[in-house]
Amino acid sequence: MTVYKAAEEPRRTAPTPDPSDRSRSRRAPGIPKTIWAMVLPAFLLFFFFHTVPVLTGIFYSFTNFAGYGEWRFVGFSNYVNLFRDERVFSAYRFTFWFALVSTVLVNVIALAIAVGLNARIKLKTTFRAVFFLPHVLAILIVGYVFNYMFANSLPTIAERMGITALSASILANEDLAWVGVVILAVWQAAAFNIILYLAGLQTVPSEVYEAANLDGASSWQQFLRITFPLIGAFFTINMVLSLKNFLQVFDHIVALTNGGPGTATESISLLIYRGGLQGGEYAYQTANAVVYLIAIVVLSLIQFRILQRREASF
Structure with a gap:
């Protein structure tokens, strides 16, 4: 009996790794x-x-440059003079007051509309397009329309209804002109906020509301304990963006009051534009713009941190 032995296959040895390949593999890909x-x-x-x-x-901002001609360094004198300028302080007071009131109103109105639209109204997609329409319109054009309404239509209607307080244009009243600017700004800005809140409401699971209904929670309790905490991130974004945008208000004022009556509705942006590009105060108003930039950044960061802490507390 012949026994056949299988030929032994040559043993395969692993190739010796190249040190250069090893170092190449450690390097991050470019x-x-x-x-x-x-x-x-x-x-x-x-x-x-x-x-x-x-x-x-x-x-x-550290020079006396007027926008043309020669200039020289003046150090921090432009910044020092800003804190002595009553017109600058007046512009800051109006701008911050306007931004605070508008931010609160636009978020309250937008959140209320978004909650109602998400809960009860059919044809949500159609209404989203309708509510978003003001955001895509040119501010100057809409502002001139509102100007005509405040100056002509509203006084005529108020006079026929016997409302003497509104028989004259509110834009010509130093105490009420800012109200017209707030109405226009809130009407235009609410569109974007509504869309963001609607997007946030879509992230809330319906099972949570079903469980709340079984527990007998009212609509207001569901909003405070479920809806508002779960869309806290969207509330933070809307608040920060609204305040930032309202602090930079410019077109609304140009179209409605042009800063008047007098300087009652003169914002910081309008003051910088007038003084820097029309009044030969280029360096001075540039310093004002730098201070303004720092103020917006600091306020936005503080607001963002406070609202983020509120989110974490829920």
Whole structure:
């Protein structure tokens, strides 16, 4: 009997790793050239059209540059004079008061409309388009329409109804002109806030409301204990963006009052525009813009931190 032995296969040995390959594997992969090609143009555009003007403005805020002609360094004198200028203080008082009132009103109104729209009204998609319409309209055009309403239509209607307090244009009244600006700003800004709140309400699971109904919770209790805490992030975003946008109010005032009567509705942005580009105070108003920028950033950060803590407390 012949016994056949299987031929032994040669033993395969693992190749000795190359130290250069090991070091190459430790290195993080490089950024693809495609990403550089996409990011670099955007970065350059942002740098030259945003960062460079900001740095140039900060530089000129330490000079007496009038926007033309020669200039020289004056140090911090522009910043010191800002705190002695009553017109600047008046503009800041009006702007912050306007931003505070408008921010509260627009979020209350937008949240109420969004909750009602999400809970009871059919054809939600159609109504979303209707409510979002004011956001896509040009502020100046809408502002001139509101100007005509406040100056002509409303006084005529009030006179026929015997309401003497509104028989004259509120835009010509130093004590009431800001109300017209608030109405226009809130009407236009509520559109964007409504859409954000509607998006937040879509994230709340319906099972939570069903459980609350079984426990006998009222609609108001469901809003306070379920809806509002669960859309806290959207409330934070709306509050921060609203305050920031209202602090930069410009078009609404130009269309309605142009800062009048007198300087009763003159915002900081309008003051910077008038003094810097029309009044030969380029360096002075640039310093005002720098202070204004710092104020907006600080207020936004403080507001963001406070609202985030409120979210965590729920």
